[in-house]
Amino acid sequence: MGLNRNVSLNTGLQYKGREPMLTFVLHRIGGLGIVVFVGTHILSSFIGGQLGHAGNVVYESWIFQIIIFFCATFHAINGLRITILDLWPPLIEHQREAIWIEFAVFIPLYLIAVYVIIHTALGG
Amino acid sequence: MQVTLKIFRFNPEVDKKWHYETYTLDAPETDRILDLLEKVKGHVDGTLSFRRSCAHGVCGSDALRINGRNQLACKTLVRDTGAKITVEPLLGLKVIKDLIVDMKPFFDNYKTVLPYFINDSPLPADGKERLQTIEQRARFDETTKCVLCAACTTSCPSFWGSETYLGPAAFVTAHRFIFDSRDEAASERLHILSETNGVARCHTVYNCTMACPREIQITKAIGEIKLAMITGKLD
Structure with missing residues (x-):
């Protein structure tokens, strides 16, 4: 007798793990976004024809590009932070500062990219 | 109030x-x-x-x-x-x-990492203590503080995914013995931790470090284990 140990996605996301937990979740979302992007790209090329063209339209759209740039850039920068901390464990004591640096790099980079994407889309 | x-x-x-x-x-x-x-x-x-x-x-x-x-x-x-x-x-x-x-899965994982002192060499000539320097003792001081409350392991998303993942508390205990200069089973423990359910499944989420009531730098200890696995050095 007893309750099952299963932890649902919703319950897990409600755990208050603060900044590192947020980066962990965003890293997974980023990875998933990259898979969707690459998958759409490959499928569109593979299928071809009208359906393939429809796929091209989706992943070439500026909204999709804004999302995929978030996924790829965050995934890369966060991966770099984790790699650096993994290779130099003494730095792990400064993990909170490392996350602030990560966001200090990511946010301006992303905002500039979003500006360029929207500017290009609207300007033709 | x-x-x-x-x-x-x-x-x-x-x-x-x-x-x-x-x-x-x-x-x-x-x-x-x-x-x-x-x-x-x-x-x-x-x-x-x-x-x-x-x-x-x-x-x-x-x-x-x-x-x-x-x-x-x-x-x-x-x-x-x-x-x-x-x-x-x-x-x-x-x-x-x-x-x-039910804490059984937690303690099963804990037992997996051989949480006890292993040294089959003969005792020193005086038959009393296996001495170590202050620096050698300080190397694993942090990880001796664990009280096995399971706050770290149960805050870990990898453990939520699978109860066979050894989890932070087991890693902390492994660290305590791996870096003890008197212990002789470091390579055996590192081999256990290199298995599928070992440290490779730590995604450095830091929930464990923040949950630890004894303020043990758990993620750092896991990082040191990972590095010891890669380099084969315990210094």
Whole structure:
């Protein structure tokens, strides 16, 4: 007798793990976004024809590009932070500062990219 | 101050599904969450079940999810949580009753890393102690503080995914012996930790470090184990 140990996605996301937990979740979302992007790209090329063209339209759209740039850039920068901390464990004591640096790099980079994407889309 | 205490309740003999019950109590802000649970059990509802023993942050019995994150009920004050408090059992372990979870998978994982001193060499000439320098002792001092409360392991998303993942507490114990200059089973332990359910599944989420009531730098200890695996050096 007893309750099952299963932890649902919703319950897990409600755990208050603060900044590192947020980066962990965003890293997974980023990875998933990259898979969707690459998958759409490959499928569109593979299928071809009208359906393939429809796929091209989706992943070439500026909204999709804004999302995929978030996924790829965050995934890369966060991966770099984790790699650096993994290779130099003494730095792990400064993990909170490392996350602030990560966001200090990511946010301006992303905002500039979003500006360029929207500017290009609207300007033709 | 008036405190609203929302507690996870599940009685396997009566309930088909878990639910929350809310209690309103008067408590000074210096009261611990454990004091509130004792008040509910002693004066409101004697059927409330939870673990507690020393009540001073040493035995690690009363690790619970308090306001969404793992903490010891005996070390968390009302002034730290505010007037609205939610108390739930640890995640990733089967709930036996109310706030009591089945700790067997946790201790099974703990046993896997050989949590005891191994040295088959003959004793020193005087037959007394295996000496080590202050620096050698300091190398693993941090990880000797673990009280096996399971707050770290049950805050880890990898453990939520699979109870066979050894988890931070087992890694902390492994670290304590791997970096002990007197112990001779470091390579055996590193081999165990290099298996599928070992340190490779640590995704450096830091939940364990932030949940540890003894403030052990758990992720750093895991990082040192990972590095020892790669380099083969224990310095």
